[in-house]
Amino acid sequence: MFRIVTIEREFGSGGGGIACELARRLGWKLWDQQLTSEIARRAQVPESAVALCDERVDSRLYRLAKAFWRGSYERSMPMANSHAFDTDRMMAMVGEIMSTIAAEGNAVIVGRGSPFFLRERDDTFRVFTYAPHDEKIRRLLAMGKSPAEAEDLVENVDKERIAYIKHYFDADWPVRALYHLMINTVVGDENVIATILNGMKTLEAQTGQAALRGVR
Secondary structure, three states: OOOEEEEEEOOOOOHHHHHHHHHHHHOOEEEOHHHHHHHHHHHOOOHHHHHHHOOOOOOHHHHHHHHHHHOOOOOOOHHHOOOOOOHHHHHHHHHHHHHHHHHHOOEEEEOOOHHHHOOOOOOEEEEEEEOOHHHHHHHHHHOOOOHHHHHHHHHHHHHHHHHHHHHHHOOOOOOHHHOOEEEEHHHOHHHHHHHHHHHHHHHHHHHHHHHHHHOO
């Protein structure tokens, strides 16, 4: 029985909105902005600080400086502060929070490496949404982005996600074998949601039938 759905997405494909509606229909908790808020609460930092680290890798210059200060005798320097909030610290916290979410169940989780953190769980249905370039631009324009801003976001955000997944999970994003379903959102959000729900139901039925065959 599936108790968790992870929604990984190309930027602009509408995965966040689809996850929100899916959670509403299932009556489950949505972990998207809520995950950012929980990280900020635990780390005792502003949500804006968490957003700066969200699904991206700290700059190479920062990582080099961090490695330098870790080996330095100048322990009073700010970079050496073990409680400084950066992507490494955030990822450690995300892993802890994912374990808590999984234990509670009835959750729809958006991005943040969730399909990788939960890849060993049989109760997790993993989805990847993508879309053609023009569809992504259309969706972003509908959200109020300017044409130039939409183009820049589509061009660059997924590059950051690719680097993030490579750095923290040593994987080439997206890992197709990781997902139960990869779907083009150009078919419309309603069709995407229906496909996800049908896919979950189908796999649950197959699992139940296999279990029955096993006890005969």
